[in-house]
Structure formats: structure tokens, C-alpha cells
Amino acid sequence: MAESIKDKVAIVGMGCTKFGERWDADIKDMITEAADEACKDAGVELKDIQAIWQGSQWGSQIVEGGVVTGTLVSSTLQTQYIPVTRVENACGTGAESLRGATFALAAKGYDLVMALGVEKCKDMGFGGLPSVWIGRWEPVYGAFGTGPGRYAMAATAYFAKYGLSNDDGKKLLAEISVKSHFYGAKNPKAHLRREVTVEQVLNAPMIAWPLGLFDCCGVTDGASAAILCRTEDAKKYRDDYVTIKAFGMAASPGWGKERIDYDFTYWDATQAAARAAYAEAGIKNPRKELDMVELHDCFSIAELIASESLFLCETGKFKEQMADKRAYYHDGEMPVNISGGLKSFGHPIGASGCREVYEVYKQIQKKAEEPSRQIKDVKLGLAHNQGGHPGKFVCGVTVVGAP
Amino acid sequence: MAGIVSYGAYVPMYRLSRAILGQVWGGGGKGEKAICNCDEDSITMAVEAGVDCLKGMDRKSVDALYFASTTAPFKEKQSASIVAAALDLREDIVASDFGNSLRCGTVALKAALDAVKSGSARNVLLVIADCRLPAPNSAYEPLFGDGAAAFLIGASHVVAEIEASYYLTSEFIDVWRLETDRLPRSWEERFILDEGYEAHMKKAFNSFLKARNAKGKDFTRAAFYAPNARSHQAVVKILGLDPKTQVEEPLFDSVGNTGAALAPMTLVAALEGAKPGDKILLGNYGDGADAHALLVTENIAKMKDRRGIKTYLKSKVMLENYGKYLTFRDLMPSEETPMTRPRTSxxxxxxxxxxxxxxHGHHCQKCGKTQFPPQKRCMYCQAEEKFLEEVPLxxxxxxxxxxxxxxxxxxxxxxxxxxxxxxxxxxxxxxxxxxxxxxxxxxxxxxxxxxxxxxxxxxxxxxxxxxxxxxx
The missing domain is CATH 2.40.50 (OB fold (Dihydrolipoamide Acetyltransferase, E2P))
Incomplete structure (x- = not known):
């Protein structure tokens, strides 16, 4: 009989590289940076680690789309014949690496393991992400459908459903980006570290109408890592460890955008993963009970819709309940993406899910890199990570908290 | 009597005004020409005209598909088979490409009529499309346009009987493209217009009319190919036609010279305005010439819902500038980028x-919902594939x-x-x-x-x- 994972596994160390356009660092440099910081934070040595879950969509082989095996990590860190499992769920990869590590510990297969997410995106020679999928899976169906193009359809649909004029809708999204940049500017490890104004966001070049430049996250290099053990062993490593309260993981049936009854204004996989995670963690009212949320905001519209689909506010009420009240700021009622989010902290595909947990972990420990970003008294936080596109997501919701 | 059972046409949405060409290269020029979008070619335009033509027709009754064009997108590999699939025709049909001559459309018409008359086919769908690429800053650039026409040729329910035809074949060389040429080459204009076009049209029309003991004035309307408006007028004069009442203008100012599709499109335009009993004189040119007499029947009234030339002419967007035209036609070197190239399989x-x-999509017999693309399990009720039935969308x-x-x-x-x-x-x-x-x-x-x-x-x-x- 399956059992709840709640509080069975603890995170005792985490590391995260500086995110950004890391012209100075290759994928091996970043794996080492994140792993070393995590080991140091946990007070362990690499040779103590018994198994690794490595999350990466492409590694550094974005253009060629090369397969990345676990040897990427073993050959970099010179681990000696321990298992390295490579997991991949597109942009939702990071949550998957943590989940694999957690369940292996709960199954008592190991005592001390590492989860690591990494992506080297900026060796390609052009801006944006490549359309490697044209012809890869379907020769002609969905050709030229990019991330921005697909997410932007959700913005158009949201504006239409809730009667927002294009200008009002754009302004609502701009306020989200202003917040993301506000916190990115305060975060030393963030990729985009410049504050922007609503006017700047509105006047920026168009990427995929209605989303402009500042509605989109950058393309980022980075890595993040976590050291985990069973909770009964956690005290050996540190007193201020955090525990896993729940994993919700849902792969959608995948034909949302092709279904007449899907309107693009909610993320069904997020709703399913959130419901599962809340049930496991015993959360009845997420807005009240969660002290902070790091959610998957690769685009401004993604933050809006994820906030509703994680039930942080009522459906269709983001403007009133999140934006107008500034509830999503660090001193607000429901702090969201105080790291700067994927939008400003950066989004190295396979690293993001683990990086989101890093932010919650640091906030619980009151170690936000810059004190003005510290949220008061965090006991329970959520990391939301998804891969795919509107109508076809795989989503991981990870709830962590003080034990 | 065999003839045209249905017709259709297609004019691409984009138009390039000749004023823009004047701004780029100097000189004047009135009107505009239709140019196909960057995702269009003779195959896709043929499909469009075919869809228009098959409106209300039984696709299962089409026993052959003939595709005619001087700009088939493949040199080796049939175009007709792709057009037939896109038009969702039966698999057990004959498909054939006719090409290389501006007259390939009317040559294919003869083959279609012969097939129908011999009883080897009930209906033959004939699609004619062309998008010839003129050299920038050439005399052909303002002239050439893109478009398509389609005719369902059969023996019952004809809207226009093809009473008689005359074909003349000639080895005359005026305009040509070698195997690797993208752009046309041509001989001296006076030679190709006087000795080529006018002389051959005159000979074909005169032989045809003489054999039928007819004159130009016996026809309600004349629809025939011409390389340009001036040459068209010259033949109007040779035939003694009244330019005000008898002549179907060959779309030079609105669509341009659409090559193999010009005479067929002009015929569609003539049929759009035809009444029962009208007599139409059709003529085409290229490697010789041909002439045809058509008699419009009372069935013409059933053709009213065709988009044809009329509707497609009205629906248009002017191309903003010449640069866009150059990129549409791949006439300019473009910057190499490290971006990945698309793949296919x-x-x-x-x-x-x-x-x-x-x-085709899938219709679920369990829950009744239709979906695209086809599925392994119904995307609504998860029913197995055996419950999913293909439906055309x-x-x-x-x-x-x-x-x-x-x-x-x-x-x-x-x-x-x-x-x-x-x-x-x-x-x-x-x-x-x-x-x-x-x-x-x-x-x-x-x-x-x-x-x-x-x-x-x-x-x-x-x-x-x-x-x-x-x-x-």
C-alpha cells in the first residue's frame, strides 16, 4: 500500500550557480559550481553521495539535440561508478530530478543522494531557443510553434475571456514583469538585474504578440543542486534542514489545444498536480497556508495563469486578488517569485525546478542573499515547475517546509 | 455531349502594384498583379482551384486528375498525385502531369475530353496553375502574375459543351527555360509576338472558323491567351471582334499574365458572366495554338456559388514593398544564421x-466528438482506435x-x-x-x-x- 511521502525526506544542502549568460563557464564548470556549493552547504564530501539524479533537457547540445547521459555528471565530478540517472521533462525537468532522488531515499535504496539540474543554453550563437522540434516529431504539424508563440495564445485567450482590452491586458502582464525585475535586481545570483517600469515593458519590442520582450524570460545558463537524506538522518548534517511535504506530478493527456473545450486560460496539469500535492501536504487553503510560492513564469502570462491554477487566487480574479493588491510582493498576502522568478532569475531549462526549491530552502533558513528580499517567517513554500506548452504540460508541484 | 461540368478558379491574396515596381526600377505601369504567398506554389494553387470547382460535386465520380503547369514544384515526382490527395480524391484514379508548354492546359483538356468521350472516365478533374518567376527589372516582371483554374470535364450535366476544337502544333521557340533555369529566357520581342503569337493564333483561329464556316462575330464572348494587352488587341482585330461586347479581358491589370493558367482563368471569367445559349470562343497559345467553340447550357445557373475569378479578385491584400516580394520569391541571398534548420521525415x-x-480527422463513435489530428485513443473519452472513424475536415x-x-x-x-x-x-x-x-x-x-x-x-x-x- 502506497504511503505519503510527507516529511520522510529532508534537504540538507543546496547549491546554485550564478544564473545568466555564462560566457565564462561551460556545462562542466556549472555542474561543479552547483555540486560543490551543495556539498559544502551540507557539510559532506562528494564521495559520500551514493546516487545522483541529473536533470537536463539538452545539456549543452541544444542545437544538435544530442542525448545527454548520466556520464555528463560522473565524468565532470569524477564520481566512481555510482548510479547517475538522467531525467528529462523539458522545462519541468528540475522537479523530476528531485522527485527521483526523494523516492529512492524513501524506498531506502540509499542514505545520501544528490539531485542536480543543469543547462548550458548560450553556446548556440543566436538569441532565443532553437526550433529544434520542427520536423523532429512531426514533419509539418505544429511546425514553427515556439514557446513564446504558444504561451502568447493563452494571453490572447485570457484577454478575450475576461473582457480585457489589449491595452489593459498588456498592462496587467507588465505589472507582473515589473515585479519580477524588481526582485531580480535585488538577487545577486539572478540573470536579469535591472528594474523596469510598466512603460518600458509596454514599449518593448514585440516577441510574440501580445507578449513583448519583457514578458519573456531570458535564455540562461545555470545549474542547481540539492543533497537529500531521510529525515531521521538530517540532524547529522544540519539543524535548519527542510523536509519534503509533498510532490504532485501530472502529465496532461496532451491534446488541450486541439480540444474544443479547452480555452487556454488555465493549466490543467498544474491544477491536477496542485490538488495532489495539497492533499498530501494537508493544505486546505493554499493562499493562507503557503508562505511563499516559486512558480513557473517563463512568461508573464505564465505567472498569471499558474497563480490561478495553483489556486493562489480565484479563477479570473488575478487582477483583483494578486496584482491590484500587490499580494504577490514579498510583504504581501501571497508572495510569488521573490527570487525574480524564471523571468528575471533566469531559466536554464533543466535547472529551474531545483532552483525554485533552492529559493524556498534559503527563505525558510532566512538566508535570502539580499536581506531586503527576505520574506518574514517562511515555514511552508511551494515550487511549481512545468514543461511543454499550453494544452500539453507535464507539471511538478513540490511542497517543502520547516520540519 | 462532353464538356465542362463544373469550374473553379483561384487568385492568390497578395497583389503587387506596378507603381511599386516603378518606384524600384523607374518607369510607370498601371494596375497590379497577383503573386502567390511564400507558402504557395502551383500545387497549392491547383488544390485551391480544385476545391472551388468541386463544390457540390461528387468527388467519388472523379476518375482522373490532370495537373497542368509550366512551374511544377517537382521536376521528378508527380504533382497531380499530391493535388489528388489534398482534394481527397479516390486512390484508384489516373493522375497525370502536363507541362513544359504554356498550352499544357488545353492539351490536357483534349486528353480529358477524349477520356470522357471514349468512356474510360466519367469525370476528369483538370487543374491548371502557374507561377512563373520573372527576372527582376525585366519586361516580364510587371507582367507575370500567379493563379489557377480548374474544370471538371464530363459528359452529363455539362454547363458548357465543347462543340469542337482545333489544335496546331509548332516547333516555334519564343520563351524557354533550360533544365536548371529559374528565370525565363526569350528571343527578340518583335519576332516572338509577330511571327510567333499573332501568326500562330491567326492560323489556328482561321483554320478552325473556316472549317466550321463561322466568323468571329458569331460568338457571344471570346476568351483567349495573349502575352500582353497589345498583342491581345491585335488578335481581337484579326478576329473582327467588338472589343466592347465580345471580348473577355485577360486579367492583365488585376492578376497579370498567369502563363498556362491565363486562358483557362479567362474562360472561367467568361463563364461567370455567361447565360444559357451563349457561344464562347476559347483560344490558347504556346508551341502552336488551339481554338475551341463552347456552348453554354442552362446548367450554368447551378454554378453561382463558385468563388471563381470574381470573388477571389475582390479579396486581396496589397504587398507593402518590393523587399517582401523578393523574399517571397527567394530572389535575394539571406543572412546565414546558426539557427537550426527544420527537418522532415x-x-x-x-x-x-x-x-x-x-x-482527415477522427470521429469517435462512442462519444460523438470529432478531433484532429487522428488519435490512438479518443482525446475526449479515451475510446480505443477501433471506435475512431476517419472524417474529412x-x-x-x-x-x-x-x-x-x-x-x-x-x-x-x-x-x-x-x-x-x-x-x-x-x-x-x-x-x-x-x-x-x-x-x-x-x-x-x-x-x-x-x-x-x-x-x-x-x-x-x-x-x-x-x-x-x-x-x-
Missing amino acids: LTAMWRDRNWVYRC AERKGVLFTYSMDERTAVIDPPNILAAVNLEGEVRIFSQMTDRDVKNIRVGMPMEMTFRRIHDALGVHNYFWKCRPARD
């Missing part, structure tokens, strides 16, 4: 042919549910517009939007499907369906 396309070419109309306009995708004509379209019968199609005026797109607008070239990955033309704002 002909293996996958073959497996997926019923939805890639035929635009290409002709269903729809409305735009949501969309985005991606400025940064490596397409020839950004923005790339992704669209979710809700078609009749509660079926959603996710696709690229083409033939759009980016300033005039709104949620809820009427949409329809259109067969297009998606990309040329790995050196092969990869076709599929897109959506576009409805063109009626």
Missing part, C-alpha cells in the same frame, strides 16, 4: 498521409478561437501566427495562419482551411494544411 509523412494531405468553416503573432520564428514572412480554430461540428484545429492581414485579425473571425507548403526541409517540399481568414 518522408517516412512519417507517408504514415500520416491521410491527415497530412487529406486533412478540409472543407469545414470555422472561427478563430485564439492566436499569437510570433515575430522571432525563422519563417519567410513573420510574424508566424499560431491559431486555434473551432471548425463546424465542434472540432478544434491548431495550425499556422496564412494569407492574413496582420492588422485585421480578431478572435471570432471566420476561418477556413488551405493546403500550403510548410517548409522545404531536407530539400523536399513538405505540404500540410493551414488556416486563413475566410476569403468570401
Whole structure:
């Protein structure tokens, strides 16, 4: 009989590289940076680690789309014949690496393991992400459908459903980006570290109408890592460890955008993963009970819709309940993406899910890199990570908290 | 009596004004020409004309498809077979390409009539499309336009009987393209117009009329090919036609010279205005000439819902500038980027042919919902594949549910517009939007499907369906 994972596994160390356009660092440099910081934070040595879950969509082989095996990590860190499992769920990869590590510990297969997410995106020679999928899976169906193009359809649909004029809708999204940049500017490890104004966001070049430049996250290099053990062993490593309260993981049936009854204004996989995670963690009212949320905001519209689909506010009420009240700021009622989010902290595909947990972990420990970003008294936080596109997501919701 | 059972035509949405060409190269020029979009070619235009022609017709009764063009997108590999699939015709038909001559359309017409008369085919669908590429700053550049026509040739329910035809074959060389040429070459203009076009048309028309003991004035309307307006007038004079009442103008100012498709499109225009009993004189030129007499029947009244030349002419967007035209026609070197190139798989396309070419979706017999693309399990009720039945979706109309306009995708004509379209019968199609005026797109607008070239990955033309704002 399956059992709840709640509080069975603890995170005792985490590391995260500086995110950004890391012209100075290759994928091996970043794996080492994140792993070393995590080991140091946990007070362990690499040779103590018994198994690794490595999350990466492409590694550094974005253009060629090369397969990345676990040897990427073993050959970099010179681990000696321990298992390295490579997991991949597109942009939702990071949550998957943590989940694999957690369940292996709960199954008592190991005592001390590492989860690591990494992506080297900026060796390609052009801006944006490549359309490697044209012809890869379907020769002609969905050709030229990019991330921005697909997410932007959700913005158009949201504006239409809730009667927002294009200008009002754009302004609502701009306020989200202003917040993301506000916190990115305060975060030393963030990729985009410049504050922007609503006017700047509105006047920026168009990427995929209605989303402009500042509605989109950058393309980022980075890595993040976590050291985990069973909770009964956690005290050996540190007193201020955090525990896993729940994993919700849902792969959608995948034909949302092709279904007449899907309107693009909610993320069904997020709703399913959130419901599962809340049930496991015993959360009845997420807005009240969660002290902070790091959610998957690769685009401004993604933050809006994820906030509703994680039930942080009522459906269709983001403007009133999140934006107008500034509830999503660090001193607000429901702090969201105080790291700067994927939008400003950066989004190295396979690293993001683990990086989101890093932010919650640091906030619980009151170690936000810059004190003005510290949220008061965090006991329970959520990391939301998804891969795919509107109508076809795989989503991981990870709830962590003080034990 | 055999003849035309149905007709259709197609004019691409984009028009290039001759004033723009004047601004670029100097000189004047009135009117405009139709140019196909960067995702169109003779195959896709032939499909469009075919769809127009087959409106209300029984596709199962089509026993052969003839495709005629001097600009077949493949040199080796039939175009007709792709057109037949996109038109969702039966598999057990004969398909054939006719090409290389501006007269290939009327040559194919003869083959179609012969097949019908001999009883080897009930109906033959004849599609004629051309998009000849003129050299920039050449005399042909303002002249050449793109378009297509289609005729269903059969022996029953004809709207215009083809009473008689005359064919003349000549080894005369005027305009040509060698095997590797993209652009046409030609001999001295006075020679090719006087000794070529006028002389051959005169000979063919005179022989034809003489044999029938007829004169130009016996016809209600004359629709025939000409390389340009001046030469057209010269033949009007030779035939003694009244330019005010008897002549169907060959679309030079609105569409341009559409090559092999010009005489067929002019004939469609003539049929659009025809009444029962009208006599139409049809003529074509290229490697000789031919002449035909058509008698319009009372069935012509049934053809009113064709878009034809008339409707397609009205629905247009002016191309903003010459640069766009150059990129549409791939006439300019473009910057090399490290961006990845699209890939394709002909293996996958073959497996997926019923939805890639035929635009078939699945109708679930358990829950009654229709879906696209076809599925392994019903996307609504998870019923197994055995409960999913193929249904054609290409002709269903729809409305735009949501969309985005991606400025940064490596397409020839950004923005790339992704669209979710809700078609009749509660079926959603996710696709690229083409033939759009980016300033005039709104949620809820009427949409329809259109067969297009998606990309040329790995050196092969990869076709599929897109959506576009409805063109009626």
C-alpha cells in the first residue's frame, strides 16, 4: 500500500550557480559550481553521495539535440561508478530530478543522494531557443510553434475571456514583469538585474504578440543542486534542514489545444498536480497556508495563469486578488517569485525546478542573499515547475517546509 | 455531349502594384498583379482551384486528375498525385502531369475530353496553375502574375459543351527555360509576338472558323491567351471582334499574365458572366495554338456559388514593398544564421498521409466528438482506435478561437501566427495562419482551411494544411 511521502525526506544542502549568460563557464564548470556549493552547504564530501539524479533537457547540445547521459555528471565530478540517472521533462525537468532522488531515499535504496539540474543554453550563437522540434516529431504539424508563440495564445485567450482590452491586458502582464525585475535586481545570483517600469515593458519590442520582450524570460545558463537524506538522518548534517511535504506530478493527456473545450486560460496539469500535492501536504487553503510560492513564469502570462491554477487566487480574479493588491510582493498576502522568478532569475531549462526549491530552502533558513528580499517567517513554500506548452504540460508541484 | 461540368478558379491574396515596381526600377505601369504567398506554389494553387470547382460535386465520380503547369514544384515526382490527395480524391484514379508548354492546359483538356468521350472516365478533374518567376527589372516582371483554374470535364450535366476544337502544333521557340533555369529566357520581342503569337493564333483561329464556316462575330464572348494587352488587341482585330461586347479581358491589370493558367482563368471569367445559349470562343497559345467553340447550357445557373475569378479578385491584400516580394520569391541571398534548420521525415509523412494531405480527422463513435489530428485513443473519452472513424475536415468553416503573432520564428514572412480554430461540428484545429492581414485579425473571425507548403526541409517540399481568414 502506497504511503505519503510527507516529511520522510529532508534537504540538507543546496547549491546554485550564478544564473545568466555564462560566457565564462561551460556545462562542466556549472555542474561543479552547483555540486560543490551543495556539498559544502551540507557539510559532506562528494564521495559520500551514493546516487545522483541529473536533470537536463539538452545539456549543452541544444542545437544538435544530442542525448545527454548520466556520464555528463560522473565524468565532470569524477564520481566512481555510482548510479547517475538522467531525467528529462523539458522545462519541468528540475522537479523530476528531485522527485527521483526523494523516492529512492524513501524506498531506502540509499542514505545520501544528490539531485542536480543543469543547462548550458548560450553556446548556440543566436538569441532565443532553437526550433529544434520542427520536423523532429512531426514533419509539418505544429511546425514553427515556439514557446513564446504558444504561451502568447493563452494571453490572447485570457484577454478575450475576461473582457480585457489589449491595452489593459498588456498592462496587467507588465505589472507582473515589473515585479519580477524588481526582485531580480535585488538577487545577486539572478540573470536579469535591472528594474523596469510598466512603460518600458509596454514599449518593448514585440516577441510574440501580445507578449513583448519583457514578458519573456531570458535564455540562461545555470545549474542547481540539492543533497537529500531521510529525515531521521538530517540532524547529522544540519539543524535548519527542510523536509519534503509533498510532490504532485501530472502529465496532461496532451491534446488541450486541439480540444474544443479547452480555452487556454488555465493549466490543467498544474491544477491536477496542485490538488495532489495539497492533499498530501494537508493544505486546505493554499493562499493562507503557503508562505511563499516559486512558480513557473517563463512568461508573464505564465505567472498569471499558474497563480490561478495553483489556486493562489480565484479563477479570473488575478487582477483583483494578486496584482491590484500587490499580494504577490514579498510583504504581501501571497508572495510569488521573490527570487525574480524564471523571468528575471533566469531559466536554464533543466535547472529551474531545483532552483525554485533552492529559493524556498534559503527563505525558510532566512538566508535570502539580499536581506531586503527576505520574506518574514517562511515555514511552508511551494515550487511549481512545468514543461511543454499550453494544452500539453507535464507539471511538478513540490511542497517543502520547516520540519 | 462532353464538356465542362463544373469550374473553379483561384487568385492568390497578395497583389503587387506596378507603381511599386516603378518606384524600384523607374518607369510607370498601371494596375497590379497577383503573386502567390511564400507558402504557395502551383500545387497549392491547383488544390485551391480544385476545391472551388468541386463544390457540390461528387468527388467519388472523379476518375482522373490532370495537373497542368509550366512551374511544377517537382521536376521528378508527380504533382497531380499530391493535388489528388489534398482534394481527397479516390486512390484508384489516373493522375497525370502536363507541362513544359504554356498550352499544357488545353492539351490536357483534349486528353480529358477524349477520356470522357471514349468512356474510360466519367469525370476528369483538370487543374491548371502557374507561377512563373520573372527576372527582376525585366519586361516580364510587371507582367507575370500567379493563379489557377480548374474544370471538371464530363459528359452529363455539362454547363458548357465543347462543340469542337482545333489544335496546331509548332516547333516555334519564343520563351524557354533550360533544365536548371529559374528565370525565363526569350528571343527578340518583335519576332516572338509577330511571327510567333499573332501568326500562330491567326492560323489556328482561321483554320478552325473556316472549317466550321463561322466568323468571329458569331460568338457571344471570346476568351483567349495573349502575352500582353497589345498583342491581345491585335488578335481581337484579326478576329473582327467588338472589343466592347465580345471580348473577355485577360486579367492583365488585376492578376497579370498567369502563363498556362491565363486562358483557362479567362474562360472561367467568361463563364461567370455567361447565360444559357451563349457561344464562347476559347483560344490558347504556346508551341502552336488551339481554338475551341463552347456552348453554354442552362446548367450554368447551378454554378453561382463558385468563388471563381470574381470573388477571389475582390479579396486581396496589397504587398507593402518590393523587399517582401523578393523574399517571397527567394530572389535575394539571406543572412546565414546558426539557427537550426527544420527537418522532415518522408517516412512519417507517408504514415500520416491521410491527415497530412487529406486533412482527415477522427470521429469517435462512442462519444460523438470529432478531433484532429487522428488519435490512438479518443482525446475526449479515451475510446480505443477501433471506435475512431476517419472524417474529412478540409472543407469545414470555422472561427478563430485564439492566436499569437510570433515575430522571432525563422519563417519567410513573420510574424508566424499560431491559431486555434473551432471548425463546424465542434472540432478544434491548431495550425499556422496564412494569407492574413496582420492588422485585421480578431478572435471570432471566420476561418477556413488551405493546403500550403510548410517548409522545404531536407530539400523536399513538405505540404500540410493551414488556416486563413475566410476569403468570401
